[in-house]
Amino acid sequence: MTAPGKPGWWIYQGHGLPPDAGTEPPELPDPPGWRAFDGGPPLPTPPASDAEFVRRLGVPSPISASDAAVDEIQTVNAALYLRRPLLVTGNPGTGKSSLAHKVARELGLGPVLQWPISSRTAFRDGLWEYDAIGRVQAATTEQGDDIGGFVRLGPLGTALLPYDRPRVLLIDELDKSDIHLPNDLLAVFEDGEFEIQPLARVAATQPEVTVFTHDRGGQATVREGRVRCRAFPFVVITSNGEREFPPAFLRRCLRLEMPQPGLEQLVSIVAAHFQEVPLRGQDLIREFVASSEREGGLANDQLLNAMHLATSGAYLPDENWALLRDALWQRLNVGGTD
Missing domain, CATH: 3.40.50.300 (P-loop containing nucleotide triphosphate hydrolases)
Incomplete structure (x- = not known):
């Protein structure tokens, strides 16, 4: 079913959610x-x-x-x-x-x-x-x-x-x-x-x-x-x-x-993996965006790694956390792009 406000010819709506239970997947159009x-x-x-x-x-x-x-x-x-x-x-x-x-x-x-x-x-x-x-x-x-x-x-x-x-x-x-x-x-x-x-x-x-x-x-x-x-x-x-x-x-x-994800998209990504964005997580996302702009682009999984450690008890507002965060957010073009 097409979401309100979206063109009727769209089959893929971009939400990435599975079809509702008991419903058939969307029909695909015939090819040329x-x-x-x-x-x-x-x-x-x-x-x-x-x-x-x-x-x-x-x-x-x-x-x-x-x-x-x-x-x-x-x-x-x-x-x-x-x-x-x-x-x-x-x-x-x-x-x-x-x-x-x-x-x-x-x-x-x-x-x-x-x-x-x-x-x-x-x-x-x-x-x-x-x-x-x-x-x-x-x-x-x-x-x-x-x-x-x-x-x-x-x-x-x-x-x-x-x-x-x-x-x-x-x-x-x-x-x-x-x-x-x-x-x-x-x-x-x-x-x-x-x-x-x-x-x-x-x-x-x-x-x-x-x-x-x-x-x-x-x-x-x-x-x-x-x-x-x-x-x-x-x-x-x-x-x-x-x-x-x-x-x-x-x-x-x-x-x-694919552009670098913005703040709202990163919040959605984090919420999808952590069910909700913790208070500290909101600050961490802002720090990630700023660091990504300085470093020329960081990967989404680098944010998720830091978020997991921060919500697992590793976060304290001290120098050790800053060092750990910076180690997780190293530039991707140092020593290759993998």
Whole structure:
């Protein structure tokens, strides 16, 4: 249901609250014709653990949960309508990866599939892996020759299974990848499908193979060695702005810049994790904002760390607390941005 005063075309309202008990998640609009896919048969959305969402997002109140910027909400909704990846840039700790969890929780799209990127990440890592050595060893010990037991879909490969509703895929810190990965993603983003070569080679004799997925305990049937989506996933790609991406890649993404959170947004974040903002906490948030402006941007979790210690009895208005607080609020660009 659209909140009062918000455009009627918005599906995602920005509050990050789950659907009310006993109600169905919001219906998603049909994609444009050029983003419609016909994979199948359709798979149901796996159930999500709200405890995991609470761990990451806290428990926002209905009043304070609608502080997301209009630009953020509109861009997320545009990506949902167009079935296009969302490239989210901003300083570390500004809530880029949390956005994927907010969308999944609010729209009931199941657990978030996460693909953390490093300089050693290969394109195929996101699609599938095949344990050829394990299969040979199993054959020599007469444990059978079920090839599906040695294939596991990666987070991107799992997101492209033919779910009846889009899965949420978080590709985290793409700017840490090698130079080829963004271009490697283009064909999959356009075609919504990929081939698993070991399964394609045996498709004549084993047209249907059950493989493991990236979900915990998940399995899915792959037909003729090819995975094709039904509803293109909601893809959130985060970047700290450390590199430029190819124009062809940028053209296929919608872009969102996450600003440093202001005082009201920080109060909402703290309230979501601590149920209420203690009196000392209000002063701490103001100190954090001032320190963040001096240091060129601090991460939200640095504030939460200080708040937890302050509310756990570590706070006394003395020099020791000031030293501890300053140690927690060190600049993020000293010795790297991790």
